Amino acid sequence: MAAAKKPLSSAPLRILTAVPICDGHDSAVSTINLELARHGLEVIYLGYHCPVSTIVRAAIQEDVHVVGLSSYNGGHIVFFKEVVDRLRALGAGDIPVFGGGGGTITKADERVMQRQGTDRIFHAGTPLNDIMALIQREYGRVLKPNAKLRGDRALARAITLAEQGSGHRGSRATAKRRGSGFVVGVAGPGGAGKSTLIDELTSRFLRKSPAGRIAILANDPSHPDTGGAILGDRVSMIYAQDDRVFFRSLATRGGLTGISAATPAAIEILKHSGEFDLILVESVGIGQESDPFGLFSKKRRLVDAMLFVLAPHYGGRLQLQKIGLLNGADLVVLNKCDHTMAHTARAEITARLEANGKGQRLFGTVAAKHHDPGVNTLYDALAQLGSLEVSP
Amino acid sequence: MSSLGKIADSVDAYNAHVAAEVARARTDQKFAAELRERWAKIHETVDWTVSPTGTPLPRLALPPTDDPGAIAEYLLGQGVPGEFPYANAAYREMYLDRESGSGGGPATTGEEPMRLFAGLGLAEDTNARFHYLGKHQKSLRLSTAFDGPTLYGLDSDHEGVLGKVGEGGVAIDTVEDMVRLFAGFDLTRKDASVSMTMNAPAPIILAMFIAAAQRRFGHDCVPNLRGTIQADMLKEVQAQNEVIFPIDASLRFLCDMIEWCVPHMPRWYPVSISGYHIAEAGATPVQQAAFTLSNGFTYVELLRARGADVNHIGPRLSFFLDCGLDVEYLVLGRVCRRLWAIGMRDVFGANAKAQVLKLHSQTSGRSLVAAEFQNNLTRTAVELMLAYLNYTNSCHSNSADEPFTTPTAKYATLASHGQSIIMEESGVFKHMMNMFGGAPGLLILEKQVEKSILEVFREMDTLGGVLAAQEQRYQRSKIQEAGHNYEKQIYSGARPIIGLNKYKSDEPMPSVPLARTSPKKQRLQVERLQAFKKKHAKQAPDALHRLENVARGKGNVFAELVNTVEVCSLGQITACLTNVVGKFRPMV
Ligand code: B12
Ligand SMILES: Nc1nc2c(ncn2[C@@H]2O[C@H](COP(=O)(O)OP(=O)(O)OP(=O)(O)O)[C@@H](O)[C@H]2O)c(=O)[nH]1
Ligand SMILES: [Mg+2]
Numbered sequence: 014m015a016a017a018k019k020p021l022s023s024a025p026l027r028i029l030t031a032v033p034i035c036d037g038h039d040s041a042v043s044t045i046n047l048e049l050a051r052h053g054l055e056v057i058y059l060g061y062h063c064p065v066s067t068i069v070r071a072a073i074q075e076d077v078h079v080v081g082l083s084s085y086n087g088g089h090i091v092f093f094k095e096v097v098d099r100l101r102a103l104g105a106g107d108i109p110v111f112g113g114g115g116g117t118i119t120k121a122d123e124r125v126m127q128r129q130g131t132d133r134i135f136h137a138g139t140p141l142n143d144i145m146a147l148i149q150r151e152y153g154r155v156l157k158p159n160a161k162l163r164g165d166r167a168l169a170r171a172i173t174l175a176e177q178g179s180g181h182r183g184s185r186a187t188a189k190r191r192g193s194g195f196v197v198g199v200a201g202p203g204g205a206g207k208s209t210l211i212d213e214l215t216s217r218f219l220r221k222s223p224a225g226r227i228a229i230l231a232n233d234p235s236h237p238d239t240g241g242a243i244l245g246d247r248v249s250m251i252y253a254q255d256d257r258v259f260f261r262s263l264a265t266r267g268g269l270t271g272i273s274a275a276t277p278a279a280i281e282i283l284k285h286s287g288e289f290d291l292i293l294v295e296s297v298g299i300g301q302e303s304d305p306f307g308l309f310s311k312k313r314r315l316v317d318a319m320l321f322v323l324a325p326h327y328g329g330r331l332q333l334q335k336i337g338l339l340n341g342a343d344l345v346v347l348n349k350c351d352h353t354m355a356h357t358a359r360a361e362i363t364a365r366l367e368a369n370g371k372g373q374r375l376f377g378t379v380a381a382k383h384h385d386p387g388v389n390t391l392y393d394a395l396a397q398l399g400s401l402e403v404s405p
Numbered sequence: 406m407s408s409l410g411k412i413a414d415s416v417d418a419y420n421a422h423v424a425a426e427v428a429r430a431r432t433d434q435k436f437a438a439e440l441r442e443r444w445a446k447i448h449e450t451v452d453w454t455v456s457p458t459g460t461p462l463p464r465l466a467l468p469p470t471d472d473p474g475a476i477a478e479y480l481l482g483q484g485v486p487g488e489f490p491y492a493n494a495a496y497r498e499m500y501l502d503r504e505s506g507s508g509g510g511p512a513t514t515g516e517e518p519m520r521l522f523a524g525l526g527l528a529e530d531t532n533a534r535f536h537y538l539g540k541h542q543k544s545l546r547l548s549t550a551f552d553g554p555t556l557y558g559l560d561s562d563h564e565g566v567l568g569k570v571g572e573g574g575v576a577i578d579t580v581e582d583m584v585r586l587f588a589g590f591d592l593t594r595k596d597a598s599v600s601m602t603m604n605a606p607a608p609i610i611l612a613m614f615i616a617a618a619q620r621r622f623g624h625d626c627v628p629n630l631r632g633t634i635q636a637d638m639l640k641e642v643q644a645q646n647e648v649i650f651p652i653d654a655s656l657r658f659l660c661d662m663i664e665w666c667v668p669h670m671p672r673w674y675p676v677s678i679s680g681y682h683i684a685e686a687g688a689t690p691v692q693q694a695a696f697t698l699s700n701g702f703t704y705v706e707l708l709r710a711r712g713a714d715v716n717h718i719g720p721r722l723s724f725f726l727d728c729g730l731d732v733e734y735l736v737l738g739r740v741c742r743r744l745w746a747i748g749m750r751d752v753f754g755a756n757a758k759a760q761v762l763k764l765h766s767q768t769s770g771r772s773l774v775a776a777e778f779q780n781n782l783t784r785t786a787v788e789l790m791l792a793y794l795n796y797t798n799s800c801h802s803n804s805a806d807e808p809f810t811t812p813t814a815k816y817a818t819l820a821s822h823g824q825s826i827i828m829e830e831s832g833v834f835k836h837m838m839n840m841f842g843g844a845p846g847l848l849i850l851e852k853q854v855e856k857s858i859l860e861v862f863r864e865m866d867t868l869g870g871v872l873a874a875q876e877q878r879y880q881r882s883k884i885q886e887a888g889h890n891y892e893k894q895i896y897s898g899a900r901p902i903i904g905l906n907k908y909k910s911d912e913p914m915p916s917v918p919l920a921r922t923s924p925k926k927q928r929l930q931v932e933r934l935q936a937f938k939k940k941h942a943k944q945a946p947d948a949l950h951r952l953e954n955v956a957r958g959k960g961n962v963f964a965e966l967v968n969t970v971e972v973c974s975l976g977q978i979t980a981c982l983t984n985v986v987g988k989f990r991p992m993v
Contacts, residue, residue: 035553035569037646039993040686043885044892060993061646062557064565086553087572087811087921095565116775116808120914136914137775137808138905140896204877209990251988383651383987 024177025240025264026153029077031059031068033092038085041113045083045144050241052145055264060248065092067254069099071247072108074260076169079132079152082112089118090125097130105166109152111135165259168286172261175278192225192290195399196280198306198315200271200338201322203298206348208246209380210322210388211293216252217392218291222402225290228259228283232272232305234297235264246295259289271296271305277315290401301335308341318343318398323362325354333365340369344394350377350387407870408706408752409699413862415751416744416855419490423481430473437473444476447485454502454836464501465838479843483743486796486839489750492743492851493842494796495761500834517544518799519824520600520765524550524574525811526922527930528585531575536589537814541821544596547587547632548801550574550811551603551610558606558649560976561930570930571922573811574602577610578934578974583617592630593622599632600677600765605649607636608662609978611675612966631672633723633765636662637679639700639871642992643880645682649979652875654986660711662963663704667717674723676704677765683880684727685771687888690734691854693727694741695861696880701745703871705753719749719759728792729769730784736850738764738795739842743851744858766797771891773807775914777904781805786823793827793834794841800824810919881992934974941972948972949981956985 028049030042039061046056057075059068072080080100084092089112097110112118113135118126123134135144156173199207211229218227231246244262247253253260263273273279276294283292294316296305307313321342327333339345345366347359359377366373374394378387396403429436444467451465465486468479486494500518519542523534535547551574554566560578561570570576577583592599603610611634618626638655641648648655659676666675680688680697688696701722708718726741728734745762749755768788773781782805792800802820804812812820828834841847868874875881894900901907938945948969955965962982969978 033569034565035557035559037556039646040885040888043993044687044889047885047889058993060991062991066565085573086569088553088566088568088570091568116778117810119809119916119919121916141892142896212990245993248993249990251990381651381990 024156024173025053025055025235025242025266026079026149027055027057027075027077028079028081028148028152029057029059029068029072029075030081030083031063031071032061033082033084033086033089034062034064036084036086037061038083041085041115042081042083044141045081045113046243048141048145049148050236050243051239052149053240054148055235055241056243057262058243058245058248065095065099068096069103069105070165070254070256071260072100073103073105073166074169075247075262076156076166076173077108078154078156079148080108080110081148082110084112084114085117087117089114090122090129093126093131094129101130103166104161104163106130113139168259168282168288169261171282172263172275172279175282176263176266176273176275178274191287193400194284194287194289194292195318195401196284196292196294196316197395197399198294198296198308198319199322200296200299200303200305200319200342201346202300202324202327205298205322205324206378206380207295207298207322208249210320210346210348210378210391211295212250212253213378213380213385213388214293214392214395215250215255215258217389218401219252219255219257221392221396222290225402226257226259226288228289228292229253229261230276230279230283230292230294231260231262232276232295232297233262233264235266237267240266259283265297271299271303280315291399299338301332302337304338304341308338318395320344320346320395322346322348323358324349325352325358327358330361330365333361339365340371342373343398344376344391345373346376346378346391348378348380351379351382407866407873408702409862409870410866411752412702412744412748413859413866416747416859419747419751423478426481427474427477430477440473440476440480441471443480444471456832456836462837464498464836466840466842468843483842486842489757489760490743490746491761492739493839495742495763495798498838499796499798500793500828501838502835516798517542517546517596518793518797518828519821520546520548520598520799520801521817521821522548522550522602522767522801523812523817524552525920526571527576527926528582529588530571530922530926532586532588534814534817535587538817538821539590541818541825544598545590545594546598547590548600549586549602551601552576555606555610555975556604556647558609558975558979560974561927561934563976567924567927567931570927576922576927576930577613578930578976579937580613580616580620580970581933581937583610583613584620587617587621591622592618593626597631599630601632601634604635604638604641604645604647605655606975606979607634608658608963608966609970609975610634611636611662611666612963612970613975615967616970627669628671630670633674633677635677635679635725637676637700637725639703639875640679640682640697642875643683643696643700644686644688644884645679646991648989648991650982650986651989652872654982655989656707658962658982660708661961663708663718663721664711664713665961665963667713667721674721674763676721677723677725678704679725681725681727681767683884684729685769686884687771687886687891688884689887690729690731690737691857692861692880692883692887694737694744694854695858695865696884697724697726698741698744698748698858699862699865699871702748702753705749709753715749715753715755716759719753719755720761723763723765725765725767726797727769728766728788728795728797729772730788730791733850733854734788734791735794736847736854738766738792738797739847740851740854740858744855764795764797765799765801766792766795767801768792768803770803770807773803773805774902774905775808776902777910777912778805778808778915778917780904781807782819782823785820786827789823789827790833796839806917809917810921813918813920815918878992938974938977944972945977949977952978953981953985956982 109132242264483492487497553569678701680693684693746760804816
C-alpha cells in the first residue's frame with residue numbers, strides 16, 4: 014500500500030476532525046488523528062461533543078481541505094446534513110465532508126448521506142492505510158486565491174496563501190467598525206497555560222467589548238520527521254468558540270523560531286482587515302533563548318505588547334535568570350497559582366523583575382478556575398495597555 | 406509520596422508477609438499445627454452436593470494438600486472465597502445453586518448476576534424492553550442506558566440535538582419521563598435492582614429517580630431502593646468524555662450525592678468505579694486495572710478529606726470492569742479484588758466489609774466486529790466464561806449486533822440466554838465453588854499482572870498521584886497510545902480477528918435490523934418536555950434560585966436537587982449549575 018504518498022499540493026493537507034454533539038466516542042478519531050499526523054497531514058482536532066456551528070466556523074477559519082467527522086451515537090444522517098448545509102450557507106460548500114462511525118453508519122445510510130452532500134463514509138473494517146492513502150489521493154487539492162471569498166473565509170484563505178509562501182494579501186475586509194488591532198504576543202514554556210489563559214482573556218473581551226472582534230493565532234510545532242501536526246490549541250477553547258472570535262491554528266512547518274514563518278504575514282492580514290480590536294498570538298512552548306516575537310530586534314518586532322506566562326515549576330532561581338524573555342515582557346503572568354510551589358515562585362519572579370528595573374508587573378492567575386479574579390486583573394491591565402473598551 | 410506509592414508498597418509488604426508465613430509454616434511446628442487445625446475446620450464447613458448425573462461434590466473446592474506451607478500460601482495469598490485478600494471471590498458461594506446445598510454452610514448470596522443494559526427511544530419504549538427482558542430473568546434487574554443528550558445534561562429541545570434523541574439509549578428530560586421509564590415495576594421489591602449508566606448529570610438523574618419512586622411508592626420508599634448509579638467522573642475525564650462541569654465541581658457534586666446516599670439509601674451504590682470505558686477506549690487490561698483501582702482509591706481519599714469514615718463509604722463503592730479476549734482477562738477481577746483489599750486494609754485502615762471489591766463486568770464491545778458479525782455470539786460467550794471465572798458479582802453480555810445498533814430484541818435475547826446457558830444450563834458454576842482458582846497458569850498470570858499494575862501505580866505516584874497525572878494527560882495519552890496500537894495490530898494482521906483479517910469469506914455485509922428512533926417520536930419527546938416546562942413555568946425560577954444558592958455556598962447540592970427535579974428539567978438544571986461553576990474545558 015502506498016502509505017506516505019506525497020499530497021498533491023506541496024503545502025501539507027489540512028484536515029479538521031471532530032466528533033458530533035452529545036457524542037464522546039473519540040477513540041477512533043484519536044487513532045485517525047495520529048495516523049494522519051504520521052502521514053504528514055496537519056490535523057485541527059476539535060474534540061468530542063461538538064456542535065455544528067463550532068465545526069463549520071472552524072472549517073472556515075482554518076481553511077481546511079476537508080472535514081472528517083467520527084459519529085457513533087446515532088443521528089448521523091441529520092448531523093452530517095446540518096454540517097454540509099451550514100457550510101453551503103456560509104459560502105464554504107466547496108469544503109468536502111466525510112466521516113466514519115464503525116458499523117453504526119450503514120451502507121444504506123451512506124447512500125442517503127451522499128445524496129445530501131456528504132462525500133463518503135469509511136465503514137467498519139477499512140484498513141487504516143487504505144484510509145490514509147485515499148485521503149491523500151482525493152483531498153489534496155491546491156488552495157488558490159479566490160476573489161469571491163468573503164469575510165472570515167477571505168481572511169482564512171489569505172493566511173493559507175501566506176503559509177504557502179505566496180505573498181497574496183487579503184482584500185480589505187468589509188468590517189463595519191474599525192478595530193484598533195492591538196497585537197499581543199503570548200509566550201511561555203510548554204504547558205504553562207498559555208491557551209487556557211488566552212481563552213479566559215477572550216471571555217473577558219467578549220463580555221466587556223460587546224461589539225468588537227478578537228483574533229487568535231495559535232502556533233503549534235510540526236513533527237520534525239513527518240511534517241504532520243496535531244494542532245491542539247483550538248480544542249481547549251470554551252469561550253473562543255464564538256463568531257466574534259477568529260481563531261487560526263498555525264503549524265511551524267519546520268521553522269524553529271517558536272512561530273510559523275507565516276505568522277508575521279498573518280498578523281498583517283488580520284490588522285489590515287480592520288476587523289479586530291485585539292489580536293493574540295500564541296507561540297509554541299519555548300525555552301530560555303527564543304524570541305518568537307522579535308522583542309529584542311528593532312526591525313522584526315511583531316507585537317505591540319508581550320505577555321509571558323510561567324507556571325510555578327520552572328526549575329529554580331537559576332533557571333529563572335536564564336529566561337531572556339522575562340526582560341522584554343510587558344506583562345508577566347505566574348499561572349497555576351493553585352499549586353503549592355506558587356508562593357515561592359511568586360517571590361522569586363518578583364525579585365527577578367525588580368532586578369530588571371523596568372517596572373514590569375507580575376500577575377498571579379489560576380486560568381483553570383472559573384471567573385478567576387487574577388485573570389480579571391490581568392485583563393484590565395491588558396485592556397489598558399491596548400486602550401480597549403472596559404465597559405462592565 | 407501520594408497514596409499510590411504507599412499502596413504499591415503495602416502490596417509488596419503483604420506479599421513479603423505471605424512468603425515469610427509460608428516459610429514459617431514449613432519450619433515452625435506449632436504454626437504448622439495451627440494451620441492444619443484451621444484447614445480441618447474449613448473442610449468441616451464444606452457441604453456436599455450431588456450433580457444431576459449422580460457425582461457427589463463438595464460445594465467448595467479446596468486445594469488437595471496437607472502441607473502447611475501450601476495451606477498458608479492459599480489462605481493468606483488467595484484467601485478462601487469471601488475471605489481476605491478475596492482473590493477467589495467476594496463471597497463464599499457466589500453462583501452456587503441454593504437448592505442443592507445440604508444446609509449448614511454459609512448461604513449463597515442468592516444473587517442473580519445477570520444485568521442487561523438497555524435503553525432506546527422514549528421512556529415507554531425502554532420500559533417495554535425492560536418488561537420483555539424481565540421475562541427471561543429470575544429477578545428484577547433493570548439496567549438503563551441513556552441517550553446522548555441526557556448523558557450530556559441537555560434537554561431534548563436543545564439546539565442541534567434532535568437527531569440524537571432516543572438514539573443509543575433512552576431520552577429522559579424530566580421526572581415524568583422517569584415515572585414512565587419504570588412503570589409497572591415494583592422498585593421496592595427485595596430482589597429488585599436498578600442500575601443507571603449516568604455520569605456528569607448523575608446527581609440530577611438520581612434525584613429524578615428518587616422523586617419518581619416517591620410519586621409511586623410514597624415518601625418513605627427511599628431506603629428500600631436498590632441499585633447503582635455509575636457517576637464515576639474520573640474515568641469520564643480519562644476515557645468516556647462525558648464531563649459537563651469543571652473537574653472540582655464535578656467531584657463536589659459526586660461527593661455530595663455519595664454523602665447523601667450513605668445514610669438515606671442503605672441499599673444503593675452511589676458510584677460504580679469503572680474500567681470498562683477505559684478499556685473500550687483502548688487501554689490494555691493492566692492499564693484498565695491500574696487506572697480503575699487508582700481512581701477508586703482517589704475517591705476514598707476525597708471522601709475522607711471531607712470527613713467520611715472509610716468503613717461507611719467502603720461498602721458503598723462498586724466496581725465495573727471490561728472483560729475481553731486478551732489472556733490477562735483470565736485473572737483481572739481476581740487481581741483487582743486482592744489489590745483493593747490490601748490497599749483498603751493496610752493503607753486506609755478499612756474493616757472487612759469495606760475491603761471487598763464488588764464487581765460488575767461487561768463483555769467487550771470493542772472485540773465485537775461488523776464483519777461476519779454472528780461470530781460475536783462466540784466471542785461474547787468466551788468473555789462471559791472469563792468474567793464468571795473471575796467470580797464477577799454481576800454481568801452484562803453484549804449482543805451480537807453490537808457494532809451496528811443498540812441491541813434489537815432478538816440479539817438482546819440471545820445475549821441474555823448466553824448467560825443463562827452458562828449459569829443455569831451448564832454445570833460449571835452451579836455445584837462447586839472455585840473450580841479453577843490456584844491453577845498454575847492463573848497463579849503466574851496473577852503475579853505478572855499484579856506486578857505490572859504496581860508499576861503503573863508507581864509511575865503515577867512520581868507524577869504526583871491520580872489527579873496530578875490526569876492534569877498532565879497521563880491516563881488519556883496512555884489509553885490513546887494503546888488504542889492506536891490495538892487498531893494497528895488489527896490492520897497489520899498481528900491480532901487475528903476471525904472474519905475480519907483472517908479466514909474471511911466474501912459474503913457482503915448483511916443488513917442488520919436497526920433500533921432507531923423515528924423523528925415523530927423525537928418530536929413527541931420535545932412536546933412532552935415543553936408541556937412540562939409550561940406547567941412548571943411559575944415554580945421553576947424559584948426552585949433554580951434555591952439550587953443556585955446551595956451551589957454557591959457549601960451546602961449539599963444533592964439534597965436540594967431532590968426538590969428541584971419536581972419542577973425543573975434536566976437541561977434547566979444543568980444550565981443553572983453551569984452558570985455557577987462554569988464549564989469543563991475539554992481534555993483530548
Ligand atoms: C468503544 C466504544 C465505546 C467506548 C468509547 C470510548 C471512547 N473514548 O471512544 C465507551 C465504552 C466509553 C462507549 C460508551 C458509549 N457507547 Co459505545 N461503543 C464503542 C464500540 C464498542 C466501538 C467503537 C470504536 O471506537 N471502534 C474502534 C474504531 C477504530 O473502529 P470502527 O468503529 O470500526 O471505525 C472504523 C471506521 O469507521 C473508521 N472511522 C471511524 N471514524 C472515523 C472518522 C474519520 C474522519 C475517518 C477518516 C475514519 C473513521 O475508522 C475505523 C477503522 O476502519 C461500539 C460498538 C462497536 N463494536 O463498534 C459502541 C457503540 C458505538 N456505542 C454505543 C453507545 C450507545 C454508547 C453509549 C451511548 C452507551 C450509553 N448509553 O451510555 C455510550 C456513550 C459514550 C459517549 N460519551 O458518547 C452504540 C451506538 C448505538 C447506535 N448508534 O445506535 C454502539 C454501536 C454499541 C451498541 N450497539 O450499543 N462506547
Ligand atoms: N492547576 C492548574 N492547571 C492549569 C491552570 N491553567 C492551565 N492549567 C492546565 O495546564 C495544562 C496546560 O494548559 P494549556 O493552556 O494547554 O498550556 P499551554 O501553555 O497552552 O501549552 P502548550 O500550548 O502545549 O505549550 C492544561 O491541562 C490546563 O488545564 C491553572 O491555573 N491551574
Ligand atoms: Mg497552547
